[in-house]
Amino acid sequence: xxxxxxxxxxxxxxxxxxxxxxxxxxxxxxxxxxxxxxxHAAILHDVGHLPFSHVTEQxxxxxxxxxxxxxxxxxxxxxxxxxILETKPKLAEALSVAIVLTDRFHHFYQNCIDRKEAESQCLxxxxxxxxxxxxxxxxxxxxLISGPSIDADKIDYINRDALACGIPVGxxxxxxxxxSSFLEVTPAELRRMRSATVDPPRSEVVFVVNSSGLDSxxxxxxxxxxxxxxxxxxxxxxxxxxxxxxxxxxxxxDPNRTAQKTEMRDVxxxxxxxDANLLEQLSTGRNASAARIARRLLTRRLPKRAxxxxxxxxxxxxxxxxxFPRMDQGAKKSLSKQILGTALEELRARKLRGKAQRDIENxxxxxxxxxxxxxxxxxTKIATGQRPEVxxxxxxxxxxxxxxxxxxxxxDRLNSTAASSVSDEQxxxxxxxxxxxxxxxxxxxxxxxxxATQRVFYEHGRTEANVxxxxxxxxxxxxxxxxxxxxxxxxxRSKVQLDKAEIDKLTRSAVRKNYFDPTPRLAPLDVxxxxxxxxxxxxxxxxxxxxxxxxxxxxxxxxxxFPPRHRGEMVKLLQKFYVLDRSExxxxxxxxxxxxxxxxxRGFVVPMSPDSGSAVRTQIEQDLSSNFAGGKFQFCKTIRDxxxxxxxxxxxxxxxxxxxxxxxxFCQFQAWLxxxxxxxxxxxxxxxxxxxxxxxxxxxxxxxxxxxxxxxAAGTDxxxxxxxxxxTKLGLRFNGARFGRTLSMVSHSxxxxxxxxxxxxxxxxxxxxxxxxxxxxxxxxxxxxxxxDALGYRGAMALACTPLNVPTGTITxxxxxxxxxxxxxxxxxxxxxxxxxxxxx
Numbered sequence: 001x002x003x004x005x006x007x008x009x010x011x012x013x014x015x016x017x018x019x020x021x022x023x024x025x026x027x028x029x030x031x032x033x034x035x036x037x038x039x040h041a042a043i044l045h046d047v048g049h050l051p052f053s054h055v056t057e058q059x060x061x062x063x064x065x066x067x068x069x070x071x072x073x074x075x076x077x078x079x080x081x082x083x084i085l086e087t088k089p090k091l092a093e094a095l096s097v098a099i100v101l102t103d104r105f106h107h108f109y110q111n112c113i114d115r116k117e118a119e120s121q122c123l124x125x126x127x128x129x130x131x132x133x134x135x136x137x138x139x140x141x142x143x144l145i146s147g148p149s150i151d152a153d154k155i156d157y158i159n160r161d162a163l164a165c166g167i168p169v170g171x172x173x174x175x176x177x178x179x180s181s182f183l184e185v186t187p188a189e190l191r192r193m194r195s196a197t198v199d200p201p202r203s204e205v206v207f208v209v210n211s212s213g214l215d216s217x218x219x220x221x222x223x224x225x226x227x228x229x230x231x232x233x234x235x236x237x238x239x240x241x242x243x244x245x246x247x248x249x250x251x252x253x254d255p256n257r258t259a260q261k262t263e264m265r266d267v268x269x270x271x272x273x274x275d276a277n278l279l280e281q282l283s284t285g286r287n288a289s290a291a292r293i294a295r296r297l298l299t300r301r302l303p304k305r306a307x308x309x310x311x312x313x314x315x316x317x318x319x320x321x322x323x324f325p326r327m328d329q330g331a332k333k334s335l336s337k338q339i340l341g342t343a344l345e346e347l348r349a350r351k352l353r354g355k356a357q358r359d360i361e362n363x364x365x366x367x368x369x370x371x372x373x374x375x376x377x378x379x380t381k382i383a384t385g386q387r388p389e390v391x392x393x394x395x396x397x398x399x400x401x402x403x404x405x406x407x408x409x410x411x412d413r414l415n416s417t418a419a420s421s422v423s424d425e426q427x428x429x430x431x432x433x434x435x436x437x438x439x440x441x442x443x444x445x446x447x448x449x450x451x452a453t454q455r456v457f458y459e460h461g462r463t464e465a466n467v468x469x470x471x472x473x474x475x476x477x478x479x480x481x482x483x484x485x486x487x488x489x490x491x492x493r494s495k496v497q498l499d500k501a502e503i504d505k506l507t508r509s510a511v512r513k514n515y516f517d518p519t520p521r522l523a524p525l526d527v528x529x530x531x532x533x534x535x536x537x538x539x540x541x542x543x544x545x546x547x548x549x550x551x552x553x554x555x556x557x558x559x560x561x562f563p564p565r566h567r568g569e570m571v572k573l574l575q576k577f578y579v580l581d582r583s584e585x586x587x588x589x590x591x592x593x594x595x596x597x598x599x600x601x602r603g604f605v606v607p608m609s610p611d612s613g614s615a616v617r618t619q620i621e622q623d624l625s626s627n628f629a630g631g632k633f634q635f636c637k638t639i640r641d642x643x644x645x646x647x648x649x650x651x652x653x654x655x656x657x658x659x660x661x662x663x664x665x666f667c668q669f670q671a672w673l674x675x676x677x678x679x680x681x682x683x684x685x686x687x688x689x690x691x692x693x694x695x696x697x698x699x700x701x702x703x704x705x706x707x708x709x710x711x712x713a714a715g716t717d718x719x720x721x722x723x724x725x726x727x728t729k730l731g732l733r734f735n736g737a738r739f740g741r742t743l744s745m746v747s748h749s750x751x752x753x754x755x756x757x758x759x760x761x762x763x764x765x766x767x768x769x770x771x772x773x774x775x776x777x778x779x780x781x782x783x784x785x786x787x788x789d790a791l792g793y794r795g796a797m798a799l800a801c802t803p804l805n806v807p808t809g810t811i812t813x814x815x816x817x818x819x820x821x822x823x824x825x826x827x828x829x830x831x832x833x834x835x836x837x838x839x840x841x
Contacts, residue, residue, distance in 0.1 A: 001156040004173060005042040005144065008152070009035050011177050026409070029182040029205045034134070034141060036113070037121060041128035041145050042152060048095030050271050051278040055241045057091050059248050060267065062354030066252050069267045077267075085130045093146075095271060097126045140182045140207035143406075158223045165231050169223040176217070180209045185414065193407070193414055208409045217406070228397075236302065238394045239440060243297045246392055247282045249358050250290035260285045293390060303390050303440035305496040306449040307487070309347075309457065310396055310436040313495065314340055315488040317521060317841045318826050322551040326472035338467040339840060343483035344396075346463045352395035352437070360456060365391040367452035368445060371515065378509040381444045381502075388445040396437040438496075447503040450496070451510065454487050454522050461485030469838065471546030479838040482824050486521060486841075517563045521823075525560050527571050532556060535574045541582055541803045544830040545611070558828040561820075562756070569753045574828075578744045578800040580657065580713050585616065585803070586623040588740035589655055592711040593633060595738065601650035601707070603633045604642035608656035608665060608710060610691045611832045612805040616657050616713075639672065640699065648705035651735075657802035659712045659737050660809035661793040662719035664689060666726055673700055673730060683785060686769050688833030708734050713802060715739030716809060718794065743807055746797040754791070760813040760820045761790030767818030768837045774819065806831040 009031065016030050031038065050056040060067045064075035072080075074091070081094035089097065099105055100122055110118040124134035131146040133139045144152055155171050162169050185206050187199035209217060231237060251264045260281070263269050273281070282294035296302070316339060320332055327335075351360060365388060372379050407414055441449040467481040493503060507524060510516060516523035532555050539550035555574070562570050580588075596603055605620070607613030614637075621635040628635070633653075636642040642652065659665060667687040670680055674694035677685050695703065708727070720737050727734035750757070765786040766772040775783060789812065791797045796809030806815035806829045815831045817824075817838040824841035 001042045001045065001152050002039060004152040004156050005038050007173060008144065008177050008180070009038065012181060015181075026183040026185065026208075026414070029140075029184045031141070031182065034138070037124055037134060038128070038141060038144065040112075040121075041125045044100055044125060045096060045129045045145055045153065046092070047099055048092040048097070048271070050092070050095075050267070051273045051275045052241075052244055053092065055244050056248060056270065056278075059245050059252075059354070060091055062357075063249075063252075066355070067265050067267055067270075074267055085132065087130055087132065089130055091267075093129060093131075095267070096129045100126045100129065137202050137204045140205045143207040154220060154224070158220060158227065161227055161231060162223060165227075167226060167230055169219075169226045171219050171223060176209070176220075180207075181409075182206070183208045183409070183414075189414065206407055206414075208407050208414065217408075233397045235305075235394065235438065239302045239392070239438075240297060240300075242392045242394055242440075243293050243302065243390070244279075244282075246358070246361075246390070247290040247293040247297070249355075250293065251282065251285065251287045253355065253358065254287055258286060260287060296390070303392055304443050304446060305438050306441045306446040306498075307439040307453040308436060308492050308495045309344075309439075309453075309485070309487060311340065311344060312436070313488050313491050314344060315486055316340060317484075317486055317557065317824060319551075319553045319557050320840075322553045323549065324471040324547055325549055326547045327470060328473060331470040331473075335467060335469065335840075338465070339481050339483050342465065342481075343461050343463045343485050347457070347461045347485060348396045348435075348437075351460065352393060357393055357395065360460060361391050361393050363456045363460070364393075364439060364449060364452050367456050368441075368448045371448055371452055371510065374513050374515060375506060375509045378506065379448065382448075388442045388449065391439065391441045391445075391449060394438040394440065396435045446496070447498055447506055450492065450498060450503065451506065454489070454492075455519055457485040457487060458519055458522060459484075467840065469546075469835075469840070471548070471835075475546065477546070477836050477838070479836065479840060480824075481840050482819070482822075483841050484823075489524060511564045514563070514565070517565075518821075520563050521560055523560070523564045525556055525567070526564070527559060527567055531571050531575060532559075535571070535577070538575075538577060538579055539801075539829070541579060542801060542829060543803055544805070545832045545835045546830070548830045548835070550828065555828065557826065561823075561825060566753045566756055569750070573746070573750070573753070573799070576744070576799055580741065580800070580802045582619070582803040584740075585657065585713050586620050588713045589616065589620055589711055590624045592738045592740060593628075593653060593655075596651060596653055596709050596711070596735075598632050598651050599649070599707075601632075601647070603651045603653050603709075604646050605633060605635045605653045605655060606637075606639050606642050608654040608659075608712075609668065609689050609832075611689055612802070613654070613656040615804050616655050620655065639703075640695070643695075643699045643702050646702065646706060648702065649707070651707040651709055652703075654708070654710045656710070656712045657714070657804055658743065658800075658807045659710060659715040659719045659739060660743060660796060660798065660807035661716075662722035662737070663687060663793070663808070665710060665719070665737075666723060669703075669727065669730060669732065672703060682781075704731050704733070706733065708732055710737040712737065712739045714741045714743050714800060714807070716743050716796065716798075718796070718809075743796075743798045743800045743809055745809075746799060746811075757811055757813050758787075758790045760825060761792075761811070761816070762786040763820050764812055764816040764818035764825060765789050767839075768816055768834060773822065801829055804832070 012028075012030055015028070060074050064078065065073050067074040069077035078089070078091060078094055081089050081097065085097070106118060106122055109122060113121060127134045128142055128145045131142050133142050146153065155173060155176070159170050159173070182205050184203055185193075186203050187201070190196070190204060191199045248264065251261055254261050270278075279294060279298060282290050283298055285291055316336070320327065320335060350356065368391070369387060372382055439449060439453045461484055463483045465481055466478050468476055469479045470476040493500070511523055532552050535555050536550055536552040542548070542550050559567050559570060593603070593605065605617060607617040617635065634645075639652070646652070654665070663684055664687055667680065667684050668690045671690055671692050672695045694700075715737060723734060723737060763774060766775055766778060766782070769785070770778060770782050772778055775786065778786065788794060792811050793808040797811055798807055798809040800807060800810060801815075808831070813825070813827070815827050815829045815834070817827055817830070817834060819825060819839060824839040826838075826840070830838070
């Protein structure tokens with residue numbers, strides 16, 4: 001860096017000698033005694049680096065309370081530096097500043113320059129290292145030493161590292177500094193450049209790159225990008241760096257108090273070591289774990305990839321594309337970002353740093369050991385009692401963005417690179433660094449560690465938030481998202497090139513030993529594809545709330561929520577599912593309408609519910625209105641329209657696709673009669689999918705004087721029994737509910753599967769009715785209600801739906817969203833009115 005700064009200063013001096021005191025409308029500022037100040041700052045700016053600089057510094061940065069700077073913690077030291085400097089220096093910068101300001105350095109520096117100026121010069125050097133102006137108005141000097149996007153340090157390390165690593169990139173320093181200068185800029189011009197509202201108090205000296213050097217600025221961005229790809233963030237580099245970091249952590253976080261730990265925790269003593277000293281102390285110290293890891297590093301026995309993670313390698317538990325085919329691409333991307341991106345960022349930013357990273361590494365190791373013990377003889381490569389020497393995680397790369405653009409002189413006018421042809425993204429290696437992380441271990445443990453990692457990440461990569469669901473333009477819901485890191489097993493295994501036969505054998509063994517029961521989504525789906533296709537075909541006509549549809553992918557994502565031992569039986573159960581086809585709807589209901597005895601009056605066909613009922617009424621009117629034209633039946637959009645012409649003694653015919661329990665119909669009549677919800681039976685107060693506006697007094701009186709008949713395509717006798725006595729008590733003339741087909745029920749015990757479905761159903765009812773994630777917080781009455789309706793309303797265990805809706809008597813786990821054991825439960829179908837209770841993940 002000293003050479004780069006010196007070349008720049010020499011260029012300015014030569015131009016001054018040649019009579020170049022101005023650069024267009026701006027005055028060139030030539031450093032005099034500041035020249036040596038810049039050279040000394042260039043020499044000293046990195047003096048605070050620790051051995052293996054960025055590796056050890058990041059360990060301290062992510063766990064500052066475990067290290068000390070003298071009598072205070074490293075955390076307190078950096079915080080004090082931030083407070084004094086009013087910037088956010090990195091640890092090495094803060095240490096460099098502190099070293100330059102010590103009495104010992106001051107005494108040394110007096111022998112290098114005029115003794116009278118030593119103290120003030122030390123302060124100026126410290127300011128330059130911290131990126132601050134050494135004197136008022138000299139901001140450009142700090143930009144040369146520690147600039148926002150281009151400085152001597154970047155130019156120096158890019159050329160140095162490219163040459164050392166044999167990477168054919170570099171920066172043309174001569175061209176970059178061609179006519180680059182320190183310019184004196186007036187307050188008015190500064191205000192224009194900064195888009196400020198008032199002039200700054202004084203003129204300032206700024207570091208300016210001439211427009212002829214713009215292509216060199218692009219070179220810096222390109223070279224930096226290549227170096228990050230091929231050197232700094234190369235997997236082998238990061239692998240070795242993590243081993244070193246683990247060795248340091250093993251010493252520093254050792255629960256026992258040792259001399260080695262005391263010395264390693266002291267940042268000043270660590271700073272006094274060089275790279276070789278640090279490796280020697282780690283490899284020969286008393287901490288056996290640290291010594292073993294350090295010796296691996298010295299002999300280049302690096303662990304191998306067992307698992308990979310990142311945006312490319314995670315998948316969603318909810319196949320949004322298939323569930324909501326009408327959702328536009330913008331809404332899909334937004335939802336994906338909210339669900340997948342949040343969980344991934346939480347892992348990257350919080351859980352894979354410092355002690356938290358070491359803790360997760362240890363969890364993966366312990367999980368792999370437990371899995372090996374569970375599988376026993378099926379693990380053939382590993383001896384009994386053998387342990388992996390190391391499990392390490394290489395987090396997804398995180399390159400800090402440059403702070404701002406640099407200033408350029410173009411056509412006698414100062415601008416920033418943001419206004420030039422240089423792409424903003426070009427200056428950021430971050431933008432093209434692959435955000436991929438790895439888990440590594442000893443070769444013979446790779447398959448076990450891969451399976452263990454998927455489970456640990458799934459259980460610890462949890463985030464929760466409300467997200468916006470837009471199933472199609474013009475309608476949106478706020479739903480709950482509980483995200484877990486669900487790795488795409490096929491993509492992961494392909495990337496790390498695991499032995500397919502070995503990991504398939506271990507996975508099958510883990511399935512037999514019920515290893516995946518607590519986390520079923522991690523168990524691969526092994527069911528008959530033909531059966532899945534048949535189920536999807538049967539349910540293809542379903543069009544639920546929000547445009548919810550069923551496909552082979554949604555069937556698979558539903559089945560994968562079941563423990564592997566239940567999946568085959570659940571597939572067989574779904575093959576018995578009955579869907580009342582849309583083509584059956586009109587003729588079935590038309591036949592029922594004709595059977596209604598109108599007496600001397602007329603019949604008015606209206607919807608039973610505002611959602612599915614309206615859709616059914618519209619379809620019937622479209623298909624069959626000609627058959628009823630001129631007769632005694634009239635189709636009306638709402639009950640209010642019917643009551644405009646109806647008279648006492650006429651018949652109100654309410655149509656819908658199904659009636660299972662009768663509770664929704666009863667609640668609708670209570671609402672029309674103006675009975676407040678607080679007076680309803682407790683179990684009915686949460687009823688959805690009804691019109692809540694009461695009729696006017698005249699229509700309420702007519703409702704009590706008119707005959708009432710309900711007709712649906714499918715139903716149960718339970719509904720008739722439920723309504724018969726209750727409607728009479730409301731003062732209504734109820735003539736019963738007619739339905740074309742009795743809903744099919746499960747006619748035999750489902751054994752263990754029934755117990756599982758019951759357990760799921762209980763927790764789903766708890767969520768949809770009481771907003772409870774689980775059962776422990778419920779009252780005894782609420783718990784009783786959850787148990788009663790866990791397999792469908794009052795335990796009906798129906799296996800049916802219509803093209804538009806799902807009866808409440810259908811097994812609850814098939815149509816209700818919610819949580820099961822803290823996990824999002826995504827139903828196969830959705831009952832209308834329940835989409836707002838959806839939980840995605």
